[in-house]
Amino acid sequence: MTARDLTAQEVGARAMTVVDINRLLGPLPYEEVASRDPAGLVGELDRLRIDTACVVHTHALYGDPRDGNAALKEADGARLQPVPVLIPGPLGTAESDAPLVRLCPAEHRWSLTGAHALTLAAALAKARTTVLLGWESTTAAEIHQLASALPMLRIVLTGTGYRSMRELAELMDHHVELSVDTSTLAGHLQVEWFAGRYGARRVLFGTGAPVTDDAGPRYQLDTLELPEADTALIAGGNALRLLGVVDP
Structure with missing residues (x-):
């Protein structure tokens, strides 16, 4: 790569909108983190050239999703997009009109394919709300059952990685509304493989930080061996579409 090529790549990287689809705000129970408050998190976004x-x-x-969801009111909407955690059923959370929500069945001890969960998921599918779902929070069989019952439900699977590649590929082959984030797709050309097989529109930049690394996925984004348009979609275009900021 020549110095001229590198300069062009850097300019392109700086020009694209970067949206981290998968980030935590607030203190961790086991570690002091900069993102314990909105100002600290925005500082981390600035350091890594992440727009939103x-x-x-x-x-x-x-803890209690109701408390955590209420705390999101402190987030600056210009840089931090609130993502409430929803729990189905009479002991769950209130409904939300957010364009992006997270479901945590393992963490909060409920079944992804139970009657209450299917009712909630059906409402989310009807509203075209996108769901973040951690790979470690459920099973491939439950994801398949949910996506089969509600094929229009938009799901972004996070925290996957090389150990899940075969199951993940099978799911994405069968369910067109399933997408994946890049937080743990750290293997050689893994992001390129998913973009090549399923299209760049089904891959979204995410870090999972501060539980997982943010600098690695951000550097990976700048060095993807993909066309510029595909990289721009992964970096932020897909997230902006799911959030309703840009047209589908």
């Missing part, structure tokens, strides 16, 4: 982050509050993940 879709944020779940740690209190919603590790």
Whole structure:
């Protein structure tokens, strides 16, 4: 690569909108983190040249989702897009009109394919709300059952990685509304493989930070061996579409 080529690549990287679809805001129970408050998180976004982050509050993940969802009101809407955690059923959370929500069945001890969950998921599918769903929070069989019952439900699977590649590929082959984030797709050309097989519109930049690394996925984004248009979709175009910021 020549110096001239590198300069062009850097300019292109700086020009694209970068949206982290999978980020936590708030304190962690086991570690001091900069993103414990909105100002600290925005500082981290600036450091890594990330324009916007879709944020779940740690209190919603590790404690009571109602408290965590309420704490998202402190988030700056210009840089931090609130993502409430929803729990189905009479002991669950209130409904939300957010364009992006997170479901955490394992963390909050409910079944992804239970009657209450299917009712909630049907409402989300009807509203064209996108669901973040952690690979570690459920099973491939439950994801298949849910996506089969509600083929229009938009799901972004997070925290996948090389150990899940075969199951993940099978799911994405069968369910066109399934997408994947890049937070743990750290293997050689894994992101390129998914973009090549399923299209760049089904791959979204995400870090999972601060639980998982943010600098690695951000560097990977700048060095993807993909056409510029595909990289721009992964970086932020797909997220902006799901959030309703740009047309489908």
